Amino acid sequence: MQIAPPDFDRVFAAFADHTRRDIVRRAISAEEGVLELASHYPMSFAAVQKHVAVLERAGLITKQRIGRRRVVRTNLEALLVARRLLDQYEELWRARIDRMDELIAETAGAIDTVETKAKKR
Amino acid sequence: MQIAPPDFDRVFAAFADHTRRDIVRRAISAEEGVLELASHYPMSFAAVQKHVAVLERAGLITKQRIGRRRVVRTNLEALLVARRLLDQYEELWRARIDRMDELIAETAGAIDTVETKAKKR
DNA sequence: CTGATATACAACCATATGGTTGTATCAGTC
DNA sequence: GACTGATACAACCATATGGTTGTATATCAG
Incomplete structure (x- = not known):
């Protein structure tokens, strides 16, 4: 049994905003409450709180x-x-890349084995 | 001089969609055109094309x-x-974490130096 | 040139997002 | 209990997003 598949949609969406990335960065080291966090940004407290909520739903912060x-x-x-x-x-x-390298190696070894190409579309 | 700062907003936003992540995955190894890509998904060709456009704007695909x-x-x-x-x-x-470890080490060495805490809010 | 294939793009619609203000809750302080 | 500080949440608005259908452009086959 799994512990719920990570919700990549939410995680990446959470990262897709400058303010939220900055909150994540600050929240790594700082010990700030929501109000203190909000003081760093040029928007209302409520707006920051919503960002925090988004991050929380994505599991990126607690x-x-x-x-x-x-x-x-x-x-x-x-x-x-x-x-x-x-x-x-x-x-x-x-x-x-590895596969391509292999292919090139093979081809170099036996150039005539090439029946590649020609697959008409 | 820089070559334009990477647009994290666009990049992460592009990743915030299952279909687009799958396109990225496929486009790593496959050699598919837009129509071929579209055939893998339960949506119109135009929708897939828009996803491709989003990925392109984010610089994730060419x-x-x-x-x-x-x-x-x-x-x-x-x-x-x-x-x-x-x-x-x-x-x-x-x-x-390292800083915390250091702090703990210091504290362990001279437990009385602690003038921490007590910063009333 | 004609026709089929592959792509692009515009217009439209429903829903999500990022911001606002205002009100409600809840934990400490007096 | 009453007041203040910290947070939560609802309602609202403008814009963005993800989907649709329809039309236009470009390339290759005949």
Whole structure:
């Protein structure tokens, strides 16, 4: 059994906004509540709060109650999940290059075996 | 001089859709035109074409004219640009952990030096 | 030139997104 | 209990997004 497939749509969508990326960055090291976070951006508190909510839904941050504040911290796991997907693409890329290299090696060994091309469309 | 800052908004937004991620994946290895790509998805050709356009604007894919087709291939560089950003977050994370470790080490060495806490809010 | 193939693009529609203001809740302080 | 600080949430608006259909352009085959 799986623990729910990572919701890439939400994660990447969350990253697709400058303000939200900055919140993620700050929330890695800082110990700020939503109001403190909001003070860094040229928009209303409510707007920032909505961004935080988006990040939370994407699993990229969590909030921890401390006194009357809710301290925002980023969730490394979610970051890694996104990174891993990009890594996979990169692997696919390398694999393709490798295959091409092989092909070239073969072809160099026996140039006439080529029955490639000619597949009319 | 820089070659234009990578547009993270566009790149991550482009990734925030299942169909587009799949197109990126296919376009790594396949040599498909837009119509061929479209055949894999349960939507109109025009819809797929729009997805391809989004990916193209984000720099994630390029199109190369071959005969009457436009073969879609993904652009490794753009993938790496996105991955690098996530890497940076990870580094920030590690740096923070390191700082915390240092702090703990110091504290363990001279427990009384602690004048931490107490910063009332 | 004609016709079929592959692509592009505009117009349109429904829903999502990013911002606003205003009101409600909830935890501490007096 | 009453007041203030920190957060949440609803309603609203403008614009963006993801889909549709329809029309236009460009390339290759006859």
